[in-house]
Amino acid sequence: MSNNDKGFQENSKGSIFGRGSAVNTDNRFERLTYRESDASFEYRQESFQENGEDGTEINPRTKFFKDNSRTIITHNNSPDVGFESSVNVYRGCEHGCAYCYARPTHEYLGMSAGLDFESKIIVKEDAPALLRKELMSKKWKPQVLVMSGVTDCYQPIERKLRLTRGCLEVLAEFRNPIAMITKNHLITRDKDLLADLARDNAALAFLSITTLDSELCNVLEPRTSRPQFRLQAIRELAEAGVPVGVNIAPVIPGLNDHEIPAILKAAKEAGAKYAGYTMLRLPLSVRPIFEEWVKVHRPDRAEKIIHQIQDVRGGRATQKDGGEKSRVPRMNDARFGSRMRGEGVLADQISQLFKLHCRREGLNEDDIELSTEAFKRPLEEKPESPQLDLF
Secondary structure (H helix, E strand, O other): OOHHHHHHHHHHOOOOOOOOOOOOOOOOOOOOOOOOOHHHOOEEOOOOOOOOEOOOEEOOOOEEEEOOOOOOEEEOOOOOOOOOEEEOOEEOOOOOOOOOOOHHHHHHHOOOOOHHHHHEEEEOOOHHHHHHHHHHOOOOOOOOEEEOOOOOOOOOOHHHHOHHHHHHHHHHHHOOOEEEEEOOHHHHHHHHHHHHHHOOOOEEEEEEOOOOOHHHHHHHOOOOEOHHHHHHHHHHHHHOOOOEEEEEEEEOOOOOHHHHHHHHHHHHHHOOOEEEEEEOOOOOOHHHHHHHHHHHHOOOOHHHHHHHHHHHOOOOOEEEEOOEEEEOOOOOOOOOOOOOOOOOHHHHHHHHHHHHHHHHHOOOOOOOOOOOOOOOOOOOOOOOOHHHHHO
16 A cells, blocks of 8 residues: 555545644634645655654645744733743644644634644744843843743754744843743753753753553654653753653543553653643634544544543533533533643542652652742843044
């Protein structure tokens, strides 16, 4: 069977090799939609790259567009996310994780949360310069910045564009603390800058590991580094002196929740000191994308997985409606306090399992508290005055 034949066969099953979504979902803000013929989707298998990233190239091939943003630091007031300010140098993410909660952000750009999100990437080429400008402003109060608060700052194109490294160079110059979150081994390229900041207690890195099963990772997170390479990244960062942790994100009931003990153990053995987890979130258009993924890739367990997601989101609980009892299928809960952890018996069991094995592995024994004490603004170079020529 040729590569093209295999590509068409997989597409007919609702799957495109190397992509987390096989379709472009309707944009909730747009009346008109544009559909490409399924027959236009092809792929070519290329060599497995040295960092463990899947080097497949498919049709639709990824396209990149310049973003002309005038600012780079964004702020939030959510009590759930654990940080107030973040930097995102890319909009959209080629990693293509089927569950990604950030997918609906592409709809604000007139695109789809499906294939568009992972194949049409918006690039903030001026990110390092914008970051320097904002840190130089007297309005900036030194505080921890997070990179990858929305989309991954080490997605494949970063290898070429080096915008994340450019931002880290600025942060190192200002000694402003930074916390990194990624699913990509590429972070080890910048361990020199992170280790430098860590000497002032101004750097922290988290590797997100959803599963230790490479086959599952291949279809769930098609263009991320494979699990063994993320563990290798934890090891390399720890050896370089960078405080590092593991984030089990997301926990998907019925699919990967049983892996929590193994992931924590493997991360600890690699050098992780901290651990966290987040429950699967399926806001807006992410739900149909993920539901379709489950039906295609885990058809024998699809019903169980969907029901357990509903269980942690209160979606199958009996509710009163007009005096009558009914069951409302819900797979997402946007309320602060529950959206990251879920609620109900199953959510509590997952929480207790996580805490038990963190204690068993000796994780989270120290508090995470980065410092802004070393922050400094470099002296601005002032142009020489022509008046000096008079003397």
